[in-house]
Amino acid sequence: MFEMPLPPSPGALEHSSIDLMNSEVHLPGGKSYDALNTPKETTTWLIARGLVSEGAVLQSYCQDRLTGLRSDLRKAFEARISGSTVDPRVLNNINAALTAAPNTSLLHYAPGDGFFRSLEHPATRLIEHAMSVIAEDAAALLAGDEAHLLAQCEAEPCSRFLLKTHGRRQWCSTRCGDRVRAARSYARKRTQADPTLI
Numbered sequence: 231m232f233e234m235p236l237p238p239s240p241g242a243l244e245h246s247s248i249d250l251m252n253s254e255v256h257l258p259g260g261k262s263y264d265a266l267n268t269p270k271e272t273t274t275w276l277i278a279r280g281l282v283s284e285g286a287v288l289q290s291y292c293q294d295r296l297t298g299l300r301s302d303l304r305k306a307f308e309a310r311i312s313g314s315t316v317d318p319r320v321l322n323n324i325n326a327a328l329t330a331a332p333n334t335s336l337l338h339y340a341p342g343d344g345f346f347r348s349l350e351h352p353a354t355r356l357i358e359h360a361m362s363v364i365a366e367d368a369a370a371l372l373a374g375d376e377a378h379l380l381a382q383c384e385a386e387p388c389s390r391f392l393l394k395t396h397g398r399r400q401w402c403s404t405r406c407g408d409r410v411r412a413a414r415s416y417a418r419k420r421t422q423a424d425p426t427l428i
């Protein structure tokens with residue numbers, strides 16, 4: 231089972247779009263971890279989040295489509311955070327994901343159990359459905375009341391996305407915060423030891 235090196239960032243458990251963007255992690259020393267590295271890992275990631283049902287089997291084109299959405303979402307969120315304009319192609323791609331599969335639970339009836347609702351999609355549309363759910367979450371976040379809380383971890387090279395639920399939070403995790411604090415304290419000690427480094 232794939233193990234992420236960092237715990238979920240603030241907001242990632244509530245928002246599948248943040249979760250998707252953070253499915254690739256960069257750490258110092260050129261290390262990176264990608265939870266969507268293979269079709270099998272992509273399937274495991276989607277099942278763990280209830281975005282496809284247990285036993286689903288996805289192919290490499292599904293993996294490519296999901297990592298493509300991840301890349302488009304990052305561009306859109308980066309534009310929101312930095313205040314820059316977004317490429318219309320990125321918007322088109324996100325809108326295509328939004329509308330590729332209806333994101334509505336249908337009404338069912340089973341004798342004995344009565345009425346119940348569930349999302350049902352043909353096996354060939356599994357990835358479209360998962361992408362539409364994630365794109366819906368992204369659209370609601372980017373255009374909603376919490377958009378000003380979006381941020382990226384400032385502990386380079388991490389840059390994972392987060393919601394600033396604690397005022398001035400700058401890091402996605404205590405591990406990244408500790409790393410930055412340790413680096414700052416090291417830099418301070420070095421300049422104290424050798425003032426010519428300032």
Ligand SMILES: [Zn+2]
Nearest residue numbers: 383388402406
């Ligand atoms: Zn971080």
